[in-house]
Amino acid sequence: MIQQKRAFPWGISVLTILVILGIIPIIIRYINGLGAVSNLSDGRPWGFWISFDLYCGVALAAGGFTLAGWVYLFNREKYHAVARPAVLTAFLGYTLVILALLVDLGQPWYIWHAMIYWNIRSPLFEVAICVMTYTAVLALEFSPAVFEGLSKSNLPVVRRFNWHIPLRVIRTIQIPLVIAGVVLSTLHQSSLGSMLLMMPETLHPLWYTPILPILFLTSAIAVGPAMVIFETTLSSRVFGHKLPMDILSGLGRAIPYILGVYLLLKLMDLTATGETGLIFTAYPQNLLWWGEIIIGVILPLILFSMPSVRHSGRGVFWSAVLVVLGLVFNRFNVSMLALAMRPGFAYFPHWMEVAISVALVADALLVIWLAYRFLPMTHSEEVVEMNVQ
Amino acid sequence: MSKGVLYDATKCIGCRACQVACKQWNELPAVATTNTGTYENPPKMDAYTFTRIHFTETEYNGKFRWVFNKLQCMHCEHPACVEACIVGALEKRSDGPVTYDDSKCIGCRYCQVACPFGIPNFEWDKPIPWIRKCTFCADRQGAGLKPACVTACPTGALKFGERDDLIAEARERIAAVPGRYVDHIYGEKEVGGTSWLYLSPVPFEQLGFASHSSEPVTVNAARAMGAVPPVLLGVAAVMTGIYWLTKRRQKISQTEDSDKEKTGVTK
Numbered sequence: 001m002i003q004q005k006r007a008f009p010w011g012i013s014v015l016t017i018l019v020i021l022g023i024i025p026i027i028i029r030y031i032n033g034l035g036a037v038s039n040l041s042d043g044r045p046w047g048f049w050i051s052f053d054l055y056c057g058v059a060l061a062a063g064g065f066t067l068a069g070w071v072y073l074f075n076r077e078k079y080h081a082v083a084r085p086a087v088l089t090a091f092l093g094y095t096l097v098i099l100a101l102l103v104d105l106g107q108p109w110y111i112w113h114a115m116i117y118w119n120i121r122s123p124l125f126e127v128a129i130c131v132m133t134y135t136a137v138l139a140l141e142f143s144p145a146v147f148e149g150l151s152k153s154n155l156p157v158v159r160r161f162n163w164h165i166p167l168r169v170i171r172t173i174q175i176p177l178v179i180a181g182v183v184l185s186t187l188h189q190s191s192l193g194s195m196l197l198m199m200p201e202t203l204h205p206l207w208y209t210p211i212l213p214i215l216f217l218t219s220a221i222a223v224g225p226a227m228v229i230f231e232t233t234l235s236s237r238v239f240g241h242k243l244p245m246d247i248l249s250g251l252g253r254a255i256p257y258i259l260g261v262y263l264l265l266k267l268m269d270l271t272a273t274g275e276t277g278l279i280f281t282a283y284p285q286n287l288l289w290w291g292e293i294i295i296g297v298i299l300p301l302i303l304f305s306m307p308s309v310r311h312s313g314r315g316v317f318w319s320a321v322l323v324v325l326g327l328v329f330n331r332f333n334v335s336m337l338a339l340a341m342r343p344g345f346a347y348f349p350h351w352m353e354v355a356i357s358v359a360l361v362a363d364a365l366l367v368i369w370l371a372y373r374f375l376p377m378t379h380s381e382e383v384v385e386m387n388v389q
Numbered sequence: 390m391s392k393g394v395l396y397d398a399t400k401c402i403g404c405r406a407c408q409v410a411c412k413q414w415n416e417l418p419a420v421a422t423t424n425t426g427t428y429e430n431p432p433k434m435d436a437y438t439f440t441r442i443h444f445t446e447t448e449y450n451g452k453f454r455w456v457f458n459k460l461q462c463m464h465c466e467h468p469a470c471v472e473a474c475i476v477g478a479l480e481k482r483s484d485g486p487v488t489y490d491d492s493k494c495i496g497c498r499y500c501q502v503a504c505p506f507g508i509p510n511f512e513w514d515k516p517i518p519w520i521r522k523c524t525f526c527a528d529r530q531g532a533g534l535k536p537a538c539v540t541a542c543p544t545g546a547l548k549f550g551e552r553d554d555l556i557a558e559a560r561e562r563i564a565a566v567p568g569r570y571v572d573h574i575y576g577e578k579e580v581g582g583t584s585w586l587y588l589s590p591v592p593f594e595q596l597g598f599a600s601h602s603s604e605p606v607t608v609n610a611a612r613a614m615g616a617v618p619p620v621l622l623g624v625a626a627v628m629t630g631i632y633w634l635t636k637r638r639q640k641i642s643q644t645e646d647s648d649k650e651k652t653g654v655t656k
Contacts, residue, residue, distance in 0.1 A: 035513030042435060042510045045501035073628055075635035106496015106511065106518040117493045119477035123610055124499050126617060128475055179628045186624045187617060194613040198469050198503040200606050201580075201599065210609045342507040343597070344433060 011238075012369060015362040022359020025352035026103055034106065037352040043345020046335065048353045053100030053360065055331035057093050058131075058192060059220045060324065063231070064090020064138060065185035066224030072178040082247055084145055085235065085368075085377055086228050091138035092364040097131060099360050123194035130188030137181045144170050149375040189220040196334055204338040206278050206289045209269045212334075218265060219296075219327055222258040225251040226300075226323035233317045239372055249310040255323065259301045263293070288333050296326010391466075392485035392530065393552030393584040394539060395559055396459050398596075399569060400546035403428060403442055403457040410541035411440045411461075414526065434460065436510040436521040440538060449591040456589065458596050459538070459547070462487060462508045462523035463576060464584035467605035470500035470509055478520075485552070485584045486525035494520055505580050505599065505606050525584065552584060559588055581605030 029037045040047045067086040071079050102108040114128040144167055151163035170177075193216030196203055209215070229248050236243050270276045279286050300322045309315035341347065371377060412419070417437045425432050429444050440461035447454050464487045471479045471487060478493035479500055489509075496518055500509045512518035526536035534540070539547040548555065559574045575587035579601040587593070594600055 031516060033512070033514050033516045033518060041513065042433075042501065043507075045498040045511060069628065073632045073635070075632075075639060104497075106498065106520075107494065108496075110495045113476045113493055113495050117476035117478070119472075119474055121472050121611065121614055122475050122477075122499075123614060124473065124475040124497065126614065175632060179625060179632070182628050183621055183624045187621060190613075190620075191617075194610055195499070197610040197613055198473050198499075198606060199505075200604075200609065201505045201601055202502075210612065213613050339502075 012366065015366050015369075018362035019359045019366070022356050022362070025356050026359075028352070029103060029356075034104075037350060037356070039347055039350040039353070041345055041347065043342035044336075044347035047347060048336075048349035049100050049104040049357060051332050051335045052328075052357050053104070054097055055192060055335045056328050057097045057100070058188065059216075059223055059327055059331060060227050061090040061093030061097075062185065062189060062220040062224035063227040064093075064141075064224075065181045066221055067228055068141060068178045069182045072175060073182070078250065079247055081244060082228050082232055082251075084142070085231060086224075087138060087141045088145070088368065088371055088377070089227070089231055089364075091135065091142050092367055094131060094135040094138060096360050096364050098135065099363075100357065103356055123191050123198065126187060126191040127195065130184050130191060134181065134184040134188060137177055137184060140170060141174075141177050141181060145371070145375045145377065152376075185220075186217060190214065190217040192216055193334075196339075199339065202340040203334065204282070204285050204340070205273075205275055206270075206282055206285055207334045207338050209273065211265065211269055215262065215265060215269075218258065218262040219330060222255060222262055223323055223327045225255055226320040226327075229316055229320035230324055233313065233320075235368075235372060238369075243313050245311070245313060245316075248313070248316045252304045252310045252316045252319065255319075256301045256304045259297050259304075259323070263297050263301070266293070285338055288329075288337055292326050292329040292333055295322055296324075296329060300326070391483065391552045391584065392525075393464075393550065393555050393586055394536065395548045395550070395555040395586045395588065397546050397548070397562070398456055398458050398587065398589045400544045401442070401457040401459065402544055402546075403444060404543065405430075405442050406541040406543060407459060407538035407547065408438075408441055410537040411523075412438075414529070414537035415439060415524070434508075434510060436512045436519075439521070439523040443597065445591075445596050447591055447595045449595065454591055456591055456596060458587065458589065458598075461538075461585070462525070463506050464523075464525050465505075465580055465605075466582040466584070467580065467607050469503040469505060469580075469606045472607045472610060473499040473503035475499065482527065484530065486527040486530065488524060488527050489520060489522065491519055496520070503606070505601055552586070555586055559586060562588060578603040 025037045034040060038047065038049075063086040067079060067083045070076050071083040101111065105111060114125065115132075119125050147163045147167045147170070150158055150161070151167075153159050190213035193212035193214070196208070196212055197210065200208055229251055232248060233243065235241070267276075270279070279289055282289075300319045303309045303315065303319040303322070306315075309319060336347075411417070417439070420431050420435065420437050422431045427444055429442070431438050431441060434441055440459060442457050443460055445454075445456045445458070447456060464485055465481075468479070468481050468487050471477075471481050473479075474494075475497055476493040476495060478490045479487060480490070481487050496511075498509075498511055498520070500520060501507075501511060509520050509522045511520055526534070526538075529536060535549045539549040548558070550558075556574060556577055559577075563570045563572055563574075570588050570590055571592050573589070573593060575589065575593045575598055576583040576585050581604065587598070589596060
């Protein structure tokens with residue numbers, strides 16, 4: 001009895017209920033159209049789903065390429081243990097984006113049109129191609145964990161397959177895969193900024209700048225390690241692992257540099273266009289601007305620069321949370337709050353819009369939980385390699 | 390040659406025959422509305438209303454004015470919707486119209502977000518929804534006819550013709566009666582020019598027209614998209630280089646280590 005309870009903790013029940021609650025609005029949406037489950041309108045055609053699931057989802061998946069690149073290309077072995085969870089979260093983040101698009105698109109059954117009708121001038125086309133290819137790359141990058149898990153399965157039937165063959169294939173192409181992941185992420189993170197370049201008349205000048213793609217990439221690189229800190233802390237608490245403080249403070253040390261570059265770029269851009277005054281005068285948008293800058297850039301920049309914060313588990317965690325919150329704030333600003341609506345319209349997300357997004361996140365958390373339970377998430381490659389040889 | 394329409398607000402009487410003609414030609418259903426206290430109806434454009442007359446009561450040069458203006462797709466020369474569309478469902482034809490192809494659209498609504506005039510509309514109430522907007526009656530034009538709204542206009546407020554000729558004529562009209570119009574042809578330069586052109590007796594801002602710059606809204610996005618191939622190759626090269634360097638350094642330090650060990654053993 002006790003063991004059964006442990007196998008299915010209450011957190012998992014909550015997540016399962018959230019997933020089921022989200023499926024109901026999805027069904028309504030397919031029967032009655034988007035208007036039935038959302039407050040989206042011609043004045044606000046992109047709402048909560050695009051801001052949260054697409055803009056935040058993609059940026060928060062940046063841990064995958066930053067960590068994979070850092071470990072395999074820059075050869076920082078120390079961070080190897082967190083690379084695999086980071087790649088899994090990135091993969092799930094991207095799957096989430098695709099699932100959300102299947103809800104948000106007017107005609108999701110035609111999503112494959114993006115593959116046959118190319119409009120190479122459209123930033124959204126770049127986004128679509130990057131999402132597709134990078135999701136495949138992430139799946140391959142994570143696949144060794146699955147193959148390792150299968151080769152050690154409890155079922156003899158499953159174990160009998162020669163799992164080491166695909167494993168060896170993936171190992172040979174691992175470095176090209178990681179390079180492809182970094183290239184695709186660079187393009188993809190920045191292309192979400194390029195998408196907004198089409199709106200010089202509607203996006204507020206505090207955010208609209210031709211260097212928006214570069215700002216998007218920089219902030220995504222900064223939030224990558226922050227997300228890894230966030231997830232590692234949470235998963236170690238849930239699964240009772242020891243907190244790898246060495247790794248976390250190492251990641252924390254990198255963050256202020258990236259945030260510094262980001263802040264510098266933002267300020268230099270405002271100075272170059274002579275719009276610095278707007279941060280004081282453009283009420284109420286300037287409050288949003290200050291909000292994202294203070295929460296997501298200035299505070300964590302100071303906190304992560306202090307060794308005492310970097311060496312405390314709680315300090316690192318909460319500073320990382322600030323970076324993540326600041327990024328979410330920023331993405332909501334550029335894709336919703338600072339983007340002018342058509343006159344005469346108003347928008348506040350419908351509860352069913354939020355319910356669908358929550359269900360998708362709960363879905364991803366369930367998969368992460370399953371992965372931690374059944375797959376070698378940290379460091380078992382060596383063991384398997386020995387078995388193979 | 391590119392076609393256009395010149396709308397002269399001083400000739401419009403607000404009869405809304407253009408609205409009716411548009412609905413008839415495009416077989417659009419009527420929309421139930423309530424009285425909002427103006428002659429304007431319907432109050433907003435939507436997927437079933439491609440054009441409407443906007444009524445403005447305003448003061449200019451110390452005189453009260455009641456001015457009408459017709460709203461519909463402007464059929465930009467450099468349309469943001471066409472650049473934005475992920476599948477190329479929207480197309481700017483060389484003869485003027487910006488047309489939309491149902492069979493490609495996936496319903497992403499980027500065109501709606503990108504349009505600087507807020508024109509493309511979406512069928513929110515349908516399970517199989519499409520984008521809808523003024524077609525400039527591309528089908529009628531193909532048969533040598535004028536757009537339905539132009540045909541219906543009883544006062545000649547709408548004039549269909551070659552865009553260049555219409556701009557010349559608009560200049561003549563402005564020059565002919567000083568003070569009748571403000572010296573501005575809306576759509577000549579806005580967002581790089583539009584097929585639809587406007588003349589007004591009061592400044593366009595007073596009619597609710599957005600004061601857009603003359604630069605096409607697509608410029609920066611196009612520049613960013615042009616940078617994609619070099620960025621792709623550049624990042625790939627740099628990352629490969631970094632990998633090669635770190636591996637090499639690792640190898641060197643390893644051999645040094647083993648050398649040291651060897652010498653240590655021999656000593």
